[in-house]
Amino acid sequence: xxxxxxxxxxxxxxxxxxxxxxxxxxxxxxxxxxxxxxxxxxxxxxxxxxxxxxxxxxxxxxxxxxxxxxxxxxxxxxxxxxxxxxxxxxxxxxxxxxxxxxxxxxxxxxxxxxxxxxxxxxxxxxxxxxxxxxxxxxxxxxxxxxxxxxxxxxxxxxxxxxxxxxxxxxxxxxxxxxxxxxxxxxxxxxxxxxxxxxxxxxxxxxxxxxxxxxxxx
Amino acid sequence: xxxxxxxxxxxxxxxxxxxxxxxxxxxxxxxxxxxxxxxxxxxxxxxxxxxxxxxxxxxxxxxxxxxxxxxxxxxxxxxxxxxxxxxxxxxxxxxxxxxxxxxxxxxxxxxxxxxxxxxxxxxxxxxxxxxxxxxxxxxxxxxxxxxxxxxxxxxxxxxxxxxxxxxxxxxxxxxxxxxxxxxxxxxxxxxxxxxxxxxxxxxxxxxxxxxxxxxxxxxxxxxxxxxxxxxxxxxxxxxxxxxxxxxxxxxxxxxxxxxxxxxxxxxxxxxxxxxxxxxxxxxxxxxxxxxxxxxxxxxxxxxxxxxxxxxxxxxxxxxxxxxxxxxxxxxxxxxxxxxxxxxxxxxxxxxxxxxxxxxxxxxxxxxxxxxxxxxxxxxxxxxxxxxxxxxxxxxxxxxxxxxxxxxxxxxxxxxxxxxxxxxxxxxxxxxxxxxxxxxxxxxx
Ligand code: SF4
Ligand code: SF4
Numbered sequence: 101x102x103x104x105x106x107x108x109x110x111x112x113x114x115x116x117x118x119x120x121x122x123x124x125x126x127x128x129x130x131x132x133x134x135x136x137x138x139x140x141x142x143x144x145x146x147x148x149x150x151x152x153x154x155x156x157x158x159x160x161x162x163x164x165x166x167x168x169x170x171x172x173x174x175x176x177x178x179x180x181x182x183x184x185x186x187x188x189x190x191x192x193x194x195x196x197x198x199x200x201x202x203x204x205x206x207x208x209x210x211x212x213x214x215x216x217x218x219x220x221x222x223x224x225x226x227x228x229x230x231x232x233x234x235x236x237x238x239x240x241x242x243x244x245x246x247x248x249x250x251x252x253x254x255x256x257x258x259x260x261x262x263x264x265x266x267x268x269x270x271x272x273x274x275x276x277x278x279x280x281x282x283x284x285x286x287x288x289x290x291x292x293x294x295x296x297x298x299x300x301x302x303x304x305x306x307x308x309x310x311x312x313x314x315x316x317x
Numbered sequence: 318x319x320x321x322x323x324x325x326x327x328x329x330x331x332x333x334x335x336x337x338x339x340x341x342x343x344x345x346x347x348x349x350x351x352x353x354x355x356x357x358x359x360x361x362x363x364x365x366x367x368x369x370x371x372x373x374x375x376x377x378x379x380x381x382x383x384x385x386x387x388x389x390x391x392x393x394x395x396x397x398x399x400x401x402x403x404x405x406x407x408x409x410x411x412x413x414x415x416x417x418x419x420x421x422x423x424x425x426x427x428x429x430x431x432x433x434x435x436x437x438x439x440x441x442x443x444x445x446x447x448x449x450x451x452x453x454x455x456x457x458x459x460x461x462x463x464x465x466x467x468x469x470x471x472x473x474x475x476x477x478x479x480x481x482x483x484x485x486x487x488x489x490x491x492x493x494x495x496x497x498x499x500x501x502x503x504x505x506x507x508x509x510x511x512x513x514x515x516x517x518x519x520x521x522x523x524x525x526x527x528x529x530x531x532x533x534x535x536x537x538x539x540x541x542x543x544x545x546x547x548x549x550x551x552x553x554x555x556x557x558x559x560x561x562x563x564x565x566x567x568x569x570x571x572x573x574x575x576x577x578x579x580x581x582x583x584x585x586x587x588x589x590x591x592x593x594x595x596x597x598x599x600x601x602x603x604x605x606x607x608x609x610x611x612x613x614x615x616x617x618x619x620x621x622x623x624x625x626x627x628x629x630x631x632x633x634x635x636x637x638x639x640x641x642x643x644x645x646x647x648x649x650x651x652x653x654x655x656x657x658x659x660x661x662x663x664x665x666x667x668x669x670x671x672x673x674x675x676x677x678x679x680x681x682x683x684x685x686x687x688x689x690x691x692x693x694x695x696x697x698x699x700x701x702x703x704x705x706x707x708x709x710x711x712x713x714x715x716x717x718x719x720x721x722x723x724x725x726x727x728x729x730x731x732x733x734x735x736x737x738x739x740x741x742x743x744x745x746x747x748x749x750x751x752x753x754x755x756x757x758x759x760x761x
Contacts, residue, residue, distance in 0.1 A: 129412020130370050135363035139609035141616070143660050158453050164685040165449050168380035176375075176451075235391040236376040240400065245374050290413065298371040299452050305364055306453035313606065314660035315684055317453065 104271045107278035115282035122289020127297060138312070146311030154307025154317040155300060175223050182220035186213055186256070214263060221256040224249055244291040251287050254280035319747075320740040328532055329737070331491060332697055335476035342471030349470035350426050354409075356469040357402060360462045361410045368454045369406040372396055378456055381449035383688050384439045387707035395446035398435045399459035401428055402466070426470070433472045436463045438701035443653035443688035457658070464568030473567045476697045481563040481572050488559070488579070493527035495555040501534045502553075510538040516552035522589040522618075523553050524560035524580065524604075526597050528729045536596060536729070539756030540623060546759050547630040551593075557583035560600035565607060566694035577608040584618045591619045593626055596750055598654030598728040599693060605659060622655060623752050624727050628664035631671050637760035640673035644747075647754075648677045648721040650712075650735070651686040652728030654693070665727050665751050672758045677719040687712050689726075691734025709738035716746055723747040725754055 101109070166173065187193060191207040198204040207213075228249045231237045258280045262273035287293065303317075310317035319325070344352070361369070378395040379385040385393040396403075405424050407417045444457040467473065473481070484490050489497075502512040513519070523544060529536045544551045557579040564573025584592050594601045605620040621629070630636035647669060655661045662683045669676050681687050690708030695701055712735070716724050724746055726732055735748045 126370070126412050130366040131363060133361070133363040133366045133410070136610070139613070139615050140606045141609075141619070154453055158451055164681055165377075165381055168386075169377045169449075172375060172377055234376070235389075236379045236385075236394050237374065239391045240374045240376055240394055240397050242374070290416070292373050295371050295373045295452060298367060301367045302371040303453035305367060306447070306455060309364070309455065310447075313658075315657065315662075317448070 115285040142312035143314035150307040150311030151304035179223040182216040352469040378446040441692035468568035490527035519552040521551040598652035602654040646675035
């Protein structure tokens with residue numbers, strides 16, 4: 101079995117199994133904990149609107165605190181967006197998704213995808229440096245914070261190298277690229293990358309619990 | 318009441334002496350730790366678990382916290398203040414606890430002792446960080462849980478402990494019990510304001526606070542005028558007048574429940590359908606939002622802040638105000654626990670506008686309002702004075718920028734903290750109470 105066969109075969113399968121089981125385990129485990137009914141009388145009925153409202157508004161860049169967090173906001177949006185473009189609109193990625201899902205969608209020109217991958221990579225490196233140096237982030241960071249960023253950097257870096265055929269045979273570069281993604285999949289359920297799923301219930305409950313007091317979360 | 322009055326000076330002296338008699342807990346270290354652990358376990362439910370799972374350590378919450386903004390001390394980052402709880406959650410409660418256990422450390426007492434400073438002195442529970450967090454994490458609730466755990470472990474700062482012991486042992490605060498309230502009532506009666514004390518039945522039970530009795534009897538008189546003018550059937554009980562609840566501040570659940578029980582039993586006894594909380598943000602948050610859950614049953618009465626009552630009676634036409642003449646423009650300071658943690662934003666503003674006042678908002682207001690820096694018992698902790706003063710300066714700038722004639726607030730604790738700040742810095746913007754402003758402008 102070549103490295104590429106391994107990356108495409110068992111490594112992919114097992115990493116996906118760990119990814120899916122881990123995500124379900126962690127979400128279900130948290131949601132299964134007991135919860136108590138709030139016995140105070142709500143100022144107004146709160147529900148779906150408040151919950152979905154909080155999900156939407158916590159994603160909006162403009163608010164009163166904006167000027168103090170502009171750098172984090174802008175970089176945060178830019179890198180997530182650039183990542184989505186890279187993952188979802190690169191031709192070979194779409195072929196891969198098609199093999200899993202059975203349908204496809206139009207790709208963006210390679211130049212645009214390469215640019216967004218480079219943007220995402222550059223921002224992540226900047227954020228990593230900031231984390232290691234900014235007094236607040238340095239203090240509150242743990243190993244998970246660093247591992248998670250590094251595991252996001254690697255697929256971008258190896259992807260760009262594979263695309264540009266730099267540093268080795270294409271097959272080897274591709275295999276390394278796949279393995280780096282699989283490492284990310286395996287790590288995903290154990291660390292803070294889970295926020296991509298958990299942010300929805302977290303924001304939702306902020307919306308409803310503040311909402312019942314008559315406060316916009 | 319102003320900063321040069323003898324009552325205020327005397328009050329500040331008594332604050333300074335609070336830490337003089339530290340209470341001994343008599344607990345061994347192991348016992349303390351066990352009590353903190355079981356409190357954390359009991360409090361970590363589905364909601365808090367979701368919060369604990371979701372933090373991305375972005376640090377943005379620091380930029381909402383007045384203590385961090387004012388000092389740039391990274392230890393005041395809100396997420397850091399609840400870090401022991403989050404680590405405890407991961408190791409002991411989370412779905413992945415079996416994986417975390419071999420690679421993480423057990424919570425220890427030194428760590429809790431260290432955090433006592435961060436969660437009591439360097440946090441007013443204002444909840445501003447909750448509004449900032451991009452993940453929607455309720456950090457201030459985490460801080461409440463931290464306080465509960467520390468209270469169970471006997472790690473409450475001496476000043477708050479002294480106040481709480483006083484409330485528990487003699488049902489008084491700052492030396493104010495039934496006798497002191499009666500004395501104030503007699504004095505107000507001499508000036509023509511009658512307090513209907515201890516009626517056997519009344520529609521409305523009005524609460525006050527020890528701080529009002531000692532420092533702001535004018536606020537009690539103002540409240541009486543408003544109640545009379547609006548035609549209410551009301552009373553104040555000398556047995557259950559205290560709205561302040563030290564249990565909410567320290568995190569001691571037994572004290573919290575005991576104080577709620579007194580008020581709830583009295584309201585039932587006299588058949589009151591409404592209980593009115595005076596100008597105290599934490600008392601409002603406690604009775605309005607926490608008490609039913611602490612008592613384990615829905616309240617048999619409605620809880621209103623005095624500002625809600627005022628706005629309601631203005632709307633109903635039973636309270637009429639005339640245009641204010643002494644001051645023309647005001648800015649309103651939203652007390653955190655009345656506003657962001659309590660949901661009362663509009664009512665005080667409606668009352669101010671009903672007096673034709675030019676209301677000038679501070680740069681941050683309502684749900685984003687900057688805390689005065691002294692809430693949640695903070696102003697009583699002497700060791701916290703330097704950072705509190707720095708936080709006050711932030712607030713002062715925003716208030717000054719409005720160029721209003723006065724700052725109105727709806728919380729005695731904010732008022733005291735702003736007055737302390739004024740005394741320390743020579744700041745001269747008058748700090749006035751909403752209910753007193755309303756009472757001076759009642760239409761004939
Ligand atoms: S802002 Fe929210 S997610 Fe970011 S560090 Fe603070 S609590 Fe965590
Ligand atoms: S509740 Fe207020 S004081 Fe406490 S950490 Fe959050 S912003 Fe700071």
